[in-house]
Amino acid sequence: MSLTTDASRTASRAGKSGSGKTGSGNSRAGKAPAGVTLAPRRGTRARRERIFQWLFLVPAVIYMALFFGYPVVKNLVMSFQDYTTATFFTGEAPWVGLANYVTVLSSSLFSTSLLNTALFTLGSILGQFVIGLALAVFFQRKFPLNGILRSLLLLPWLLPLIVSSAVWRWILDKDSGALNRFLGELGVIHTGVPWLTSTSLALIAVVGVNIWIGIPFNLTILYGGLQEIPDELYEAGSLDGATGWKAFRHITWPMLRPVVSVVLVLGVVYTLKVLDIILGLTNGGPANSTQTIATQSYELSFHEFKFGEGAALGNVLVIISLVFAVLYLRASRRAVDE
Amino acid sequence: MKSARRTTRPLALAAATLFGLPLFISACGATPGASSSEKVTEISVMDYYNNEPDKSFIGDALTSCGTQAGVTIKRETVPGKSLISKVLQQSSSKTLPDVLMLDNPDLQQIAATGALAPLSDFKVSTENFAEGVLSAGTYKDKVYGLAPTVNTIALFYNKDILTKAGVTPPTTWDELKAAAAKLTAGEQYGLAFNANPTYEGTWQFLPVMWSNGGDEKNIDSAETAQALELWTDLVKDGSVSSSALNWTQADVKDQFLAGKAAMMVNGPWQIPALDKQPSLHYGVVKIPVREAGQTAVAPLGGEVWTVPQTGNKARQAKAAEIVACMNSDEKQLSMAKARNTIPSKTTLADKFAVENPKLATFTELIKTARARTGELGEGWPAQATKIYTAIQTALTGKASPADALKQAQGQ
Numbered sequence: 047m048s049l050t051t052d053a054s055r056t057a058s059r060a061g062k063s064g065s066g067k068t069g070s071g072n073s074r075a076g077k078a079p080a081g082v083t084l085a086p087r088r089g090t091r092a093r094r095e096r097i098f099q100w101l102f103l104v105p106a107v108i109y110m111a112l113f114f115g116y117p118v119v120k121n122l123v124m125s126f127q128d129y130t131t132a133t134f135f136t137g138e139a140p141w142v143g144l145a146n147y148v149t150v151l152s153s154s155l156f157s158t159s160l161l162n163t164a165l166f167t168l169g170s171i172l173g174q175f176v177i178g179l180a181l182a183v184f185f186q187r188k189f190p191l192n193g194i195l196r197s198l199l200l201l202p203w204l205l206p207l208i209v210s211s212a213v214w215r216w217i218l219d220k221d222s223g224a225l226n227r228f229l230g231e232l233g234v235i236h237t238g239v240p241w242l243t244s245t246s247l248a249l250i251a252v253v254g255v256n257i258w259i260g261i262p263f264n265l266t267i268l269y270g271g272l273q274e275i276p277d278e279l280y281e282a283g284s285l286d287g288a289t290g291w292k293a294f295r296h297i298t299w300p301m302l303r304p305v306v307s308v309v310l311v312l313g314v315v316y317t318l319k320v321l322d323i324i325l326g327l328t329n330g331g332p333a334n335s336t337q338t339i340a341t342q343s344y345e346l347s348f349h350e351f352k353f354g355e356g357a358a359l360g361n362v363l364v365i366i367s368l369v370f371a372v373l374y375l376r377a378s379r380r381a382v383d384e
Numbered sequence: 385m386k387s388a389r390r391t392t393r394p395l396a397l398a399a400a401t402l403f404g405l406p407l408f409i410s411a412c413g414a415t416p417g418a419s420s421s422e423k424v425t426e427i428s429v430m431d432y433y434n435n436e437p438d439k440s441f442i443g444d445a446l447t448s449c450g451t452q453a454g455v456t457i458k459r460e461t462v463p464g465k466s467l468i469s470k471v472l473q474q475s476s477s478k479t480l481p482d483v484l485m486l487d488n489p490d491l492q493q494i495a496a497t498g499a500l501a502p503l504s505d506f507k508v509s510t511e512n513f514a515e516g517v518l519s520a521g522t523y524k525d526k527v528y529g530l531a532p533t534v535n536t537i538a539l540f541y542n543k544d545i546l547t548k549a550g551v552t553p554p555t556t557w558d559e560l561k562a563a564a565a566k567l568t569a570g571e572q573y574g575l576a577f578n579a580n581p582t583y584e585g586t587w588q589f590l591p592v593m594w595s596n597g598g599d600e601k602n603i604d605s606a607e608t609a610q611a612l613e614l615w616t617d618l619v620k621d622g623s624v625s626s627s628a629l630n631w632t633q634a635d636v637k638d639q640f641l642a643g644k645a646a647m648m649v650n651g652p653w654q655i656p657a658l659d660k661q662p663s664l665h666y667g668v669v670k671i672p673v674r675e676a677g678q679t680a681v682a683p684l685g686g687e688v689w690t691v692p693q694t695g696n697k698a699r700q701a702k703a704a705e706i707v708a709c710m711n712s713d714e715k716q717l718s719m720a721k722a723r724n725t726i727p728s729k730t731t732l733a734d735k736f737a738v739e740n741p742k743l744a745t746f747t748e749l750i751k752t753a754r755a756r757t758g759e760l761g762e763g764w765p766a767q768a769t770k771i772y773t774a775i776q777t778a779l780t781g782k783a784s785p786a787d788a789l790k791q792a793q794g795q
Contacts, residue, residue: 132497135475154795220627221571221644243629245780331581332629333776348469349583350765351493 121357121364129353139354146358155334155342163338163366166253166324167317173257174313175306178264183294185265186272196269203262211326214255218242218327242328245335252327252336256320263316264309271305272298304377311374315367339363424702427455430470431485431687434461437656441722445532449709455702468494475499480692482703488520488531488688489583492761495523501691502526506704508711516684517728520755529688530711533725536682536749537591537651539672540658543665545572545646553669557592557614560672564623567646574623576645578631579615579779583765585772587683587756588633588649589615591671593771594681594754600767601759603774604793610674612785616778629779640666651685652724652746668745684753686725726750770795 125146127139150156185196202210217224218241226238241251275298283289283297321340324330330337330345339359347356427450433442439461450457460481462470468490474480475497486494494500503510503526510518510527514534521529541553549567554560564574579585592615593600598608618624631639633650640648641661649671658666670680689707691700709715716727720736726747727736737747757764774792778785 130497131472131493134472135497135499137476215630221573221625240626243626243780245782328630329581331776333780333782334581334773335780345769350769352766 118364121360124354125357125361127354129357131351133353142354146354147362150346150355150359150362155337158334159337159339159342162249162336163318163340163363165249166256166320166336166338167314169250169253170256170260170317170320171310171313173253174260174264175310177257178261178309179268181261181265182268182272183298185269196265199265200262202259207259207322208326210259211255211323214258215242215327218251218255243332245333248328248332248336252324255327256317256323259323260313260317264313267305267309268302271302274305275301307377308374311370311377314370315374318363318367318370339366424699425455426458427453427483427699427702427706428481429457429459429483429485429706430462430467430481431459432462432464432467432487433485434463438723441719445710445715445719446706449706449715452709453702453705455706457706471499475692478695480694482692482694482699483706484690484692485687486529486690488529488534488684488686489756489764491521491529491688491690492523492757493765494690495528496762499692500528501693501700501704502528503530503691503704503707506691506701506708508704508708512729512731514728514730514750514753516750516753516755516758517686519758520684520686521688523761529690530707531686531688531728532711532716533720533723534684534686534728534750534753535651535653535725536685536746536753537588537649538668538670538682538745538749539647540640540650540654540666540668541647542640542643542645543667545643549646553667554672555669556672556676557674561614561617561621561623564618564647565621568623571644573625573639573645575618575647575649576624576631576636576639577615577628577649578633578636579619579628579772579775580630580632581772581776583768583772584633585775586768587685589771589775590683590754590756591649591680592674594683595671595673595678597678599759600756600764600771602793603767603771604790606786609786609789612775612778612789614674615775616785619779620781626779629776652726652743655724655742668742670745670749679752680749682749682753684750684755686728 124139126141126143127133128142128145129139133139181199185192220226220238220240220243223238223241225241226235229235229239240247242248279297279301280293283293288296319340320338321344324336324338324341325344328336330341340363343356343359343363345356346352346359429446431442433439443459446457446459464487467487471480471484471486471494475494480499484500491500508527508530510521510530513530517531517534518527521527521531539553545567546553546563551563551566554563560575567574577588579588589611592611593603593608596607596611598605598611619626619628625639628636633654636645636648637650637654637657639645640650641658641664658664671682673680689710691703691707694700694703711728713727713729713732716729716732717736719725720727720743721740724743726743727733728750730751733747733751737744740747756768760767770792773795774785774788777783777788777791782788783791
């Protein structure tokens with residue numbers, strides 16, 4: 047845009063100077079026609095450049111429209127329709143306005159799911175972050191096998207979630223699970239703890255597994271952030287007596303702040319939408335005690351075939367995520383500014 | 385000249401992207417426009433038997449039916465969980481296969497969309513099929529799908545453990561409770577079933593609910609409450625592990641195989657796994673009823689074969705031939721024997737039970753078995769969700785069985 051205006055401004059300036067000084071008939075007047083003939087050529091060139099600019103954008107725009115725009119719009123439209131299995135064949139989906147939202151939000155399950163989603167997200171983020179940060183600080187030190195241990199910690203990240211949840215489901219089994227066996231051998235417990243089948247423990251167990259899965263992400267990003275902090279700061283700090291906890295409190299933490307906000311906000315968005323781990327471990331049970339908005343939306347769409355209601359609930363989740371995404375964008379902009 | 389060429393190339397590229405991409409996409413979804421007069425040489429089939437040995441058993445039957453009908457079979461097997469989403473996707477892009485297999489409780493859902501053709505259009509015989517089998521395949525008085533072989537669930541018991549404890553296989557609920565309690569010792573539970581929050585949990589509960597006169601239309605009834613009380617009592621007194629809340633039927637089988645459960649509720653598809661362990665001696669009886677004299681009503685399982693509305697009459701007619709052939713007496717018997725399932729024609733039952741004594745109990749049950757969608761049709765998934773919700777609420781002690789059912793029904 048700016049290019050065209052520049053070009054036209056140059057052209058008009060050339061024209062003006064030409065007409066204004068024709069009478070004087072000196073070298074300037076001689077230049078004027080040249081300027082006039084130059085103007086259209088510059089104009090086409092600018093236009094061409096502008097076209098190129100747009101052309102370079104085309105692949106990205108098509109990609110965004112196809113893979114982000116279309117699903118979002120489709121999901122939004124779907125949430126206002128009575129979208130059933132029949133819709134797929136006939137293409138007919140009657141408009142029902144806000145009915146899907148009313149059904150979903152007034153369902154007795156919604157408050158349970160919302161609370162579970164909040165507890166699950168909060169618990170997971172807190173655990174992942176604290177343990178991830180502690181490990182990141184720990185791996186800052188130089189000791190043998192540091193690299194190997196650090197890469198081993200990435201393991202939960204490399205395993206397919208469905209595998210992780212199957213293994214954890216076995217570990218947490220009440221009767222023959224490895225965890226209960228271990229605790230039993232230690233003499234801590236005498237009867238099997240129903241990790242996944244007690245309404246009061248299941249959510250805690252699921253959060254625990256999700257923390258295990260999330261640690262590598264937190265560790266990696268925070269470790270990267272720590273590497274960026276110049277050693278001189280610590281050297282200078284130690285001269286002033288800032289070592290150990292003081293060094294962490296006054297040097298590490300303030301320097302790490304931008305990375306921390308990014309990790310936390312991304313973590314929240316990732317955790318809100320967790321589906322496979324919960325489905326793999328408990329299927330939302332027992333008695334809905336691990337049912338989150340994500341699992342309920344999946345259930346509505348793909349088990350009960352109420353695609354409209356599933357989409358409506360999905361959009362509620364999108365809106366919640368969006369709040370955090372906006373926070374992330376603001377946080378990352380601030381990080382860049384700093 | 386040079387600059388001109390430079391301009392046209394990206395322009396052409398952009399044009400190709402802008403117009404070519406949607407064209408390409410729509411081409412992918414286009415139906416192979418074939419006239420109905422052409423000679424049909426190939427029939428496409430989709431099913432979810434993607435694991436051996438079922439994959440080959442079904443594949444062989446299809447191939448032989450294809451030969452009989454003079455066509456080659458182009459078969460696609462997809463994982464069970466993704467079949468419905470695949471079918472929905474294909475029905476919107478009009479690329480449904482000529483022959484489609486569906487799990488029986490899904491049939492009415494798909495038939496309701498209009499994607500399937502009634503089998504009567506092609507004069508496929510529906511004679512001699514068990515009542516439950518036909519009701520599973522029927523939508524609005526028309527039969528859309530037929531299951532060659534079916535299955536259900538019964539009570540498996542470990543002969544050695546029962547003999548040692550001096551327990552005979554139970555036939556009533558009181559006997560079941562007493563037997564399960566007596567068989568529970570140390571790490572061994574008396575009984576294993578699954579009560580997980582999926583349709584599987586509902587499926588395992590249906591025999592006690594239906595046999596006692598409970599009905600899925602309204603689960604807030606005394607009969608259903610009695611049935612749920614049985615399930616709750618068994619878990620409460622420790623005869624069934626509370627892990628049942630999270631077990632699948634495969635987990636239940638593993639418990640039984642490991643000797644950690646003396647009895648289990650399960651289906652005939654577990655027989656090959658059980659037979660692999662020669663030290664295990666097991667028997668199968670009907671799931672007990674509340675009072676002697678009540679009829680055991682078991683839920684009907686199994687897959688139906690259908691002919692989708694592909695819009696090509698000649699192909700559909702050939703497809704119907706394949707479906708009819710898969711349901712012929714000969715194919716029913718051979719597939720049932722190979723796959724540990726039960727032929728769906730009642731006329732074959734007696735002969736089959738004699739030849740396959742292991743499956744005799746199941747064969748008997750199929751005669752009176754009920755289809756899950758028989759009463760509610762498309763409304764079944766919503767009601768099935770309510771049933772497992774109530775089971776979970778009662779088994780975790782969040783509400784009494786009667787209250788749990790009332791809450792769930794009211795939702």
